[in-house]
Amino acid sequence: MTDKVTNDFSITVGTENGSGSQTSNLTILRALFKMGVPVSGKNMFPSNIQGLPTWYTIRLSKDGYTARRDEHEIVVAMNAKSFERDLKDVLPGGVFFYNDAIKMPIERDDITAYPMAVKQIIKESGISSNLRTMVSNMVYVGVVAQMLGIEIEKIKMALDFHFKGKEKPVSINMTVIEASAKWAAENLEKTDKFFVEPMDKTDGLIMADGNAAAALGSIYGGVQVVGWYPITPATSLVEKMNAYLPKLRTGKDGKATYAIVQAEDELAAVGITIGGAWSGARSMTSTSGAGISLMGEFAGLAYFAEVPIVIWNIQRMGPSTGLPTRTSQGDLNQAVYLGHGDTKHIVLLPGSASECFEFGWKAFDLAERMQTPIFVLSDLDLGQNQWISEPFKYPDIPMDRGKVLWEDDFEAFEAKNGDWGRYKDVDGDGIPYRTVAGNRRVGSSYFARGTGHDAYANYSEDPDIWMEGMNRLNTKYKTAQQYVPDAIVDNMDGASVGIIAYGSTDPAIAEARDLLEAEGLKTNYLRLRALPITDTVREFIKENDVIFVVEMNHDGQLREILSVETPAESTKLISSTLNNGLSLTAGWIRDDILAKKEI
Amino acid sequence: MAATNKIGLEKGDYKGAPTTLCQGCGHNSILSQIIAACYEMNMAPEDIVKFSGIGCSSKAPTYMLDRSFGFNGLHGRMPAIATGAMLGDTTLTGIAMSGDGDSVSIGMGQFKHAMRRNISMLYIIANNGTYGLTKGQLSATSEVGLTLKKQATNALQPIDICVEAMASNATFVARSFAGDPKQVKTLIKAALRHNGTAILDIISPCVTFNNADSSYHSYGWGRENKNPIHDLSFIPARDEIMIEDYEEGTMQDVAMHDGSVIRLKKLERDYDPTNRMAAVQILEESSANKQLLTGLIYIDPNRPSFVNTLDLSETPLNRMTDEELRPGPETINDINVAMF
Numbered sequence: 001m002t003d004k005v006t007n008d009f010s011i012t013v014g015t016e017n018g019s020g021s022q023t024s025n026l027t028i029l030r031a032l033f034k035m036g037v038p039v040s041g042k043n044m045f046p047s048n049i050q051g052l053p054t055w056y057t058i059r060l061s062k063d064g065y066t067a068r069r070d071e072h073e074i075v076v077a078m079n080a081k082s083f084e085r086d087l088k089d090v091l092p093g094g095v096f097f098y099n100d101a102i103k104m105p106i107e108r109d110d111i112t113a114y115p116m117a118v119k120q121i122i123k124e125s126g127i128s129s130n131l132r133t134m135v136s137n138m139v140y141v142g143v144v145a146q147m148l149g150i151e152i153e154k155i156k157m158a159l160d161f162h163f164k165g166k167e168k169p170v171s172i173n174m175t176v177i178e179a180s181a182k183w184a185a186e187n188l189e190k191t192d193k194f195f196v197e198p199m200d201k202t203d204g205l206i207m208a209d210g211n212a213a214a215a216l217g218s219i220y221g222g223v224q225v226v227g228w229y230p231i232t233p234a235t236s237l238v239e240k241m242n243a244y245l246p247k248l249r250t251g252k253d254g255k256a257t258y259a260i261v262q263a264e265d266e267l268a269a270v271g272i273t274i275g276g277a278w279s280g281a282r283s284m285t286s287t288s289g290a291g292i293s294l295m296g297e298f299a300g301l302a303y304f305a306e307v308p309i310v311i312w313n314i315q316r317m318g319p320s321t322g323l324p325t326r327t328s329q330g331d332l333n334q335a336v337y338l339g340h341g342d343t344k345h346i347v348l349l350p351g352s353a354s355e356c357f358e359f360g361w362k363a364f365d366l367a368e369r370m371q372t373p374i375f376v377l378s379d380l381d382l383g384q385n386q387w388i389s390e391p392f393k394y395p396d397i398p399m400d401r402g403k404v405l406w407e408d409d410f411e412a413f414e415a416k417n418g419d420w421g422r423y424k425d426v427d428g429d430g431i432p433y434r435t436v437a438g439n440r441r442v443g444s445s446y447f448a449r450g451t452g453h454d455a456y457a458n459y460s461e462d463p464d465i466w467m468e469g470m471n472r473l474n475t476k477y478k479t480a481q482q483y484v485p486d487a488i489v490d491n492m493d494g495a496s497v498g499i500i501a502y503g504s505t506d507p508a509i510a511e512a513r514d515l516l517e518a519e520g521l522k523t524n525y526l527r528l529r530a531l532p533i534t535d536t537v538r539e540f541i542k543e544n545d546v547i548f549v550v551e552m553n554h555d556g557q558l559r560e561i562l563s564v565e566t567p568a569e570s571t572k573l574i575s576s577t578l579n580n581g582l583s584l585t586a587g588w589i590r591d592d593i594l595a596k597k598e599i
Numbered sequence: 600m601a602a603t604n605k606i607g608l609e610k611g612d613y614k615g616a617p618t619t620l621c622q623g624c625g626h627n628s629i630l631s632q633i634i635a636a637c638y639e640m641n642m643a644p645e646d647i648v649k650f651s652g653i654g655c656s657s658k659a660p661t662y663m664l665d666r667s668f669g670f671n672g673l674h675g676r677m678p679a680i681a682t683g684a685m686l687g688d689t690t691l692t693g694i695a696m697s698g699d700g701d702s703v704s705i706g707m708g709q710f711k712h713a714m715r716r717n718i719s720m721l722y723i724i725a726n727n728g729t730y731g732l733t734k735g736q737l738s739a740t741s742e743v744g745l746t747l748k749k750q751a752t753n754a755l756q757p758i759d760i761c762v763e764a765m766a767s768n769a770t771f772v773a774r775s776f777a778g779d780p781k782q783v784k785t786l787i788k789a790a791l792r793h794n795g796t797a798i799l800d801i802i803s804p805c806v807t808f809n810n811a812d813s814s815y816h817s818y819g820w821g822r823e824n825k826n827p828i829h830d831l832s833f834i835p836a837r838d839e840i841m842i843e844d845y846e847e848g849t850m851q852d853v854a855m856h857d858g859s860v861i862r863l864k865k866l867e868r869d870y871d872p873t874n875r876m877a878a879v880q881i882l883e884e885s886s887a888n889k890q891l892l893t894g895l896i897y898i899d900p901n902r903p904s905f906v907n908t909l910d911l912s913e914t915p916l917n918r919m920t921d922e923e924l925r926p927g928p929e930t931i932n933d934i935n936v937a938m939f
Contacts, residue, residue, distance in 0.1 A: 030939055161939050208938040216934055222924030224916045225686050227679070244934075248926040251912040257923055259686040259909050259916070264712040268679040271672070271709075275683020278670060279648075279691075280917030282924065283683065301673055361925075391935040394928045399921045437668035438688035438917050440645045447649075447661060449671040458616075459661070 006195045007037050007062040009073035011144065014086040015137060016079045018050030023162060023173075024137040025056040029386060030158035031150050032060060033207050036199040040066035040507070041386045042583065047232070047324045053082040064201060066388060067508035068381075068583045074148075074194060076140045077102065078118075095192045097140060097147075112192040116143050117183060125179040127172060135176045142180025147188060149196045152181060206391050210356040210382035210504075213392065214312055215240035217360015218284060219248050220395055225276025225283040226260045227269035232324045233380040234288040234314040266294035270311065274302050277309045278448060280404065280436030282364045284310035288380075289318055292331060292338070299373055300339025301450040303473075306423070306434070308367035308402070312376045314383040317581050326581030327380035329503055329552040335375040336531055336561065342470060346480050347531040348376045349502040353389035355529075356382065361395050362485065368402035370480055371434055379552075381583040382504035403433045407441040421456040422446040423469065430476030477532060484530035487537050495522035497597070498544030500537075500573075502528040502558065504583060505550060511586035516593060523593075528558070533565050541569045548593050550576045552584060605641040613638050618662040625777030625803030625818075626656060626725045630663045632784040633694065633723075637664065640788060640835060648684060648691045652677035652706060655732050655805070656698030656725040664694075675706025678713035678722075682905070685718050688915045689906050692791060693720030699740040700730050703758045714769040717795040718905040721787065724760055724798070725777075727805035728816035735808030742815045747808060760800040761896055762882050765875070771797035772878065772897040776821045777804060782893060788833040789895065794856035794904045802891060821891055828872075828881065828894035830864040855900050863895065872898050 011028070015021035022043070029041040038061050046052040059069055077086040077098040084104065090096050092110040100115035118139045122132050145155060156174055163169045215237050228238045242260060251257045259276070263269040269285045276283035287295065292313050302309050315331045317323035335347045348363055350356045359376055367374045405413055405420070413420055413433060420443075423432050432455075435444040446457040453469070454460040492513075501509045506527060513523050526540045541547055541562065549559040556575030563570035576592045578584060601609040613634040620626050637647065649669035651657035657677070660669050672680040677697055685693050702710040702724050713722065728745065730736040735747050739758045746752040764772040771793045773786045783801060790797030804810050804818045812819030834841075836858035849865040853873065863872065871877055878897035885892035914923070 033939070158939075206935050206938040212938070220925055220931075222919075222921070224919070224924070225683050227683060248930060249924075251914065251919075251923060253913055255910050255912040257912050257914075257916065257919055259911060261682065261686070261716075261909075263679065264708050267676060268682075268709055268712065271676045271679025272683035272686075274672075275670070275680040275685070276687045276916070277683070278680070279668075279684040279687030281683075281687035283687075297673055298676065305670075389938075392931060392938070394931040395925065399925060435668075436687075436917055437648045437670075437684055438691060438915060439668075440643070442645065442666060445645070445666055445668040447669040447671060450673065451671065 003193065004195055005073070005193050006197050007060045007199060009194050010057055010059045010069050010071060011074040011076065012055055012057045012072040012089065013076040013140065014053060014055050014079050014082045016081070017046055017048050017052045017054040019137060020134055021054070021056065021078070021137045024141045025058065026162060026386065027141055027155055027158040028144065028150065029058050030161060030207065031145070031154040032058065032196065033202050033388065034154040034157055035151060035196065036202050037196065038062070038064045038066060038201050038388060040388065042068050042381070043385055045325050053079050060196065062199065065507065065511040065586065067511050067586050070585055070587065076144060078137065078140060080104070093193070095194060097143060114143070114147065114188050116140060117187070121180050121183050122176065125176050127176060131172060135173055138173050138176040139180045142177035143184040143188070145177070146181035146184040147190055148194055151198070152178065202388060204391070205388050207386050208353040208389050209236070209384055209386055210350065210353050210378050211237040211314065211384060212240045213353040213356035213389070214360045214376070214378065214383070216244060216392060217357035219244055221361030221364040222282045222399060223284055223364070224258050224281035225273060226258070227263045227272030227285050228260070229263050229266045229269045229287065229291060231288050231291045233316055233384045234286045234291070234312065236384065237286040237312060237314065266291040267298065270295040270298040270309070273309045274298060274307050277307050278436065279438055284312065286312035286314065288314045289316045289322060289324065290320070292334065296338050299345070300341065300343055302373045303339055303343050303345065304450055305448045306371040306432070307373070308371050309373045310363040310367050310376065311373055312378060315377060315379040317579070323581045325380070327504070327552065327583055328579055328581065329377070329379060330554070330557070330579060331377060332553065332557040333560065335377055344477050346370060346372060346374050346484060348374060348485065349529050350376065350378055350382070351503055351506040351527055351529065353382070353387045354392055357392040359485070365400040366483055368404065369400050369431070369483055370476065371402060371431060372476070377503065379504050403431055405433050405435050405444065406439055407444070410435065410439065410441045410444050423453060423457060423472070424455040425472050425475070429479040430472045430474070431479060481532050481534050484532065484534065486534050487529055487540070488527045489524065489536060489540055491524040492517070492522040495524045496545040497521060498524045498526060498540060498547035499550055500526045500528060500540070500547055500558065500562070501550040505552065508584040508586045508589055509550060512589035512593070515586055515590040519590065519594060521594070521597065531561065533562065537562070538566055541566050541572065544572070546572050546574060548574050548576045548596070550584070550589055552579050553577060554579045604638050606643060608638070610634065610638050612666065613644060613664055615663040615665045616661050620655060620659065620662070621807050623806040624655070625727060625801070625805070626659045628777045628780060629723065629725055629783060629801055629803055630659055632780050632787055634663050636784050636787040636791065640791065642692065646690070646692055648693055650677050650681040650684070650693060650695040652697050652701035654698045654701045654730070656696055657701055659725065660696050675701055675704070676709055677701065677706065678709040681720055682713065682716065682718050685720060686906070686911070686916065688917045689911060690915050695720050695722045697722065697724050699724060699726045699728060699738045699760070703760055703763065704739045711763065711767040714764060714767040714796050714798065716905040717770055717902060719794055719796070721790040721797050721799065724800050725803040726760060726800055726816065727803050727809055728814065729805050729809040731805045731808055745814055759882065759886060760798070764798040765879050765882065765897060769798050769897070770795040770899040770902045773798065773895045774800045774802070775893050776802045776825050776891060778818050778821050779825060779893065782827065782831060785831045785833050786895065788835070789855070789859070789861045792835070792855050792857050792859045794900070795902060815891070824889065824891045826885065826890040826892050827866060828868070828870045828892060828896070829866055831894060832862045834860040834862060853898055853900065861895060861898070872896060
């Protein structure tokens with residue numbers, strides 16, 4: 001055996017979509033997490049309910065790198081349809097576990113191949129025949145655990161979690177896993193070099209997907225009205241909300257303090273959201289792909305009528321229906337400019353599961369403070385995959401309901417400022433004072449509209465009044481800079497090359513910077529967390545000689561936006577983009593930056 | 600001194616901005632009846648919220664109830680905004696004003712889904728069979744054979760708003776004629792007390808583009824062909840219900856959710872508006888006979904409204920405190936544990 005490789009390799013499992021393999025894969029992932037090994041799991045699934053090949057890659061990294069890798073040291077082949085490809089994918093010196101029912105040639109002598117007697121193990125485990133198909137994917141859990149050294153009790157903990165402590169499914173699955181491990185111990189001789197050993201690198205961390213985090217963050221942000229329509233990969237966000245709301249947000253009278261409405265389409269979904277927000281409830285929607293395009297008309301209305309809503313976009317690959325089960329950062333430009341006419345939106349860009357939680361509640365504060373739609377751009381990778389994360393932190397500041405006037409506030413406002421107008425800029429920050437439907441104070445009402453209006457919300461076609469209104473909206477957008485989450489900068493001593501990135505690429509950037517440093521290139525890194533940009537971003541662009549803007553879209557959308565915002569420095573901004581549906585790898589980022597650095 | 604109602608308001612307190620609709624527009628007549636109904640029912644304008652989409656019908660709410668909040672939304676998308684807003688504050692009474700273009704062309708989906716959810720509000724469709732604001736195009740309710748200036752003769756079958764409402768399981772379906780203000784007002788009063796979506800299809804002539812006597816949406820045709828199914832009166836809750844002397848089988852009282860009563864006096868035929876099959880049949884018959892059937896076509900006072908279905912808290916969502924909205928700090932640890 002060559003040198004041992006411990007906690008630093010990837011395992012890819014090829015199965016059939018709809019065969020229940022997700023439980024097996026998550027069980028391995030969670031068991032490794034409980035062993036203290038930094039791990040990440042990436043699901044590569046087709047837009048299909050049942051039958052097509054699907055892959056799941058688990059990366060173990062003793063150094064804490066959790067980005068996707070292209071290389072697979074260990075491959076588990078459970079699906080005859082993808083067997084040939086799976087076999088080819090194993091790195092030289094790697095390991096190939098396969099279901100021995102697949103009778104296909106293995107013509108590679110540079111890898112270790114282990115057959116798994118799936119049918120026999122299941123049969124001998126004594127599981128009743130009607131359950132056998134369901135649990136067959138547990139065989140590779142047991143075999144892989146035995147051959148690599150994944151602790152069985154950690155697997156049990158993962159299953160307990162998955163089945164929420166229900167004894168029967170846990171015991172059925174554990175029976176198969178234990179039988180498989182035993183079979184492997186008795187029948188397979190370890191000749192490969194890969195090992196799992198316990199570490200302490202996940203202490204104090206949690207494992208979560210961005211959609212669950214966003215759902216919970218929204219709940220802690222006091223979400224009340226949700227209009228939504230099912231669409232991959234955004235659906236699980238509202239489903240998670242439905243799961244947690246009854247426990248966390250049932251009122252004193254035993255009734256709901258929230259209304260979740262599955263609408264007839266995305267137009268109605270965001271329309272319901274706008275209605276809720278207009279009458280003073282904290283309101284949001286969550287969508288993706290075509291859904292966000294359908295919301296365009298309403299986004300313009302909410303912008304112009306100044307209704308505080310939150311729109312989560314769990315980005316998937318477009319244009320059009322695109323690749324519904326692949327990730328992308330292709331909607332940035334659309335989010336900023338969604339709507340006809342001059343429209344500029346505030347966009348939040350969470351980069352981790354814990355940040356999805358944090359922006360979940362912050363987005364409501366920001367929406368109500370700024371009285372405008374807030375777009376939160378997550379993506380399929382961040383939203384649906386499991387990520388190691390800091391625990392969710394309870395909001396450290398009270399809710400900010402912004403400049404809203406109820407009956408008593410209204411009287412105080414009038415006493416101080418004279419007459420009230422819905423769109424009157426009293427404070428010079430572009431943010432007017434709003435009342436909401438339900439305010440019983442005579443004179444507090446107004447007629448909201450998407451048509452031209454004056455400071456008192458009266459219909460107006462006057463050119464000067466129109467300009468005044470648009471200028472105020474611009475002032476308001478500038479004011480937003482002081483409220484949005486600032487960018488996070490991490491500099492290296494002596495570096496003059498910058499990287500700007502956002503969202504789910506964060507782990508890949510962190511790893512790429514280490515790879516680049518090993519090549520002799522030190523980098524500074526700015527992780528953008530919101531638009532409009534702040535002075536932090538302008539300073540960073542000024543301070544670096546050249547800045548690579550790394551993103552997962554074809555056109556370099558953030559680079560375009562930054563060029564417009566910092567025209568004098570725009571030649572320093574170099575686009576580094578890849579948009580193929582897969583999350584970026586550190587290796588690709590390193591290679592692209594090194595190649596473009598030379599030019 | 601002007602007369603006041605029981606809450607001390609004058610009729611003028613229910614007024615809106617001066618109308619910019621055409622002189623004689625049916626919509627103006629509807630607005631007057633809404634104002635009269637709200638005044639007579641002693642409703643505070645602050646307890647009412649107005650919604651509309653886009654079109655002449657949807658401009659109309661500007662010209663009434665100035666003291667109420669209102670939202671003039673997007674073309675065909677009023678029901679969604681209304682749904683959200685009515686969930687945001689369940690203590691408000693919703694009055695939605697739409698038109699045939701707004702509700703049965705661009706907004707057909709939202710119109711039908713509003714009824715499916717049964718959100719509580721009065722939903723008026725001021726139906727004039729034409730697109731007025733874009734200057735006289737044919738609409739989805741224009742009858743076959745209708746010829747409008749600069750337009751071809753309509754060859755397509757019209758959509759019957761009440762039939763669509765029945766098909767969508769609406770719980771309150773009525774049709775009236777802007778030229779019959781008394782019936783319009785009575786139906787508005789009943790609709791305002793309905794616990795669910797109350798659809799009011801009001802033939803509201805467009806005097807500028809579609810008012811030839813031969814047109815089904817004209818004043819002339821309406822006066823000639825209107826055919827009320829019953830004589831209606833509305834008795835608000837808490838008012839004493841007078842026992843009238845009536846002949847057996849000539850009167851029916853429908854009790855509403857809040858204790859109000861709709862009293863139906865028989866005219867030419869026996870008609871029970873709580874009978875779904877009868878409603879569907881009478882709509883088909885009147886359409887075949889080219890009659891403008893008016894009155895309360897269908898009512899189900901007992902189906903839960905959307906707010907009931909969602910089991911929403913008694914405290915309106917928009918009045919909840921931060922403490923009610925944000926789970927306490929003691930809950931966060933369990934959440935993190937639940938993440939694994």
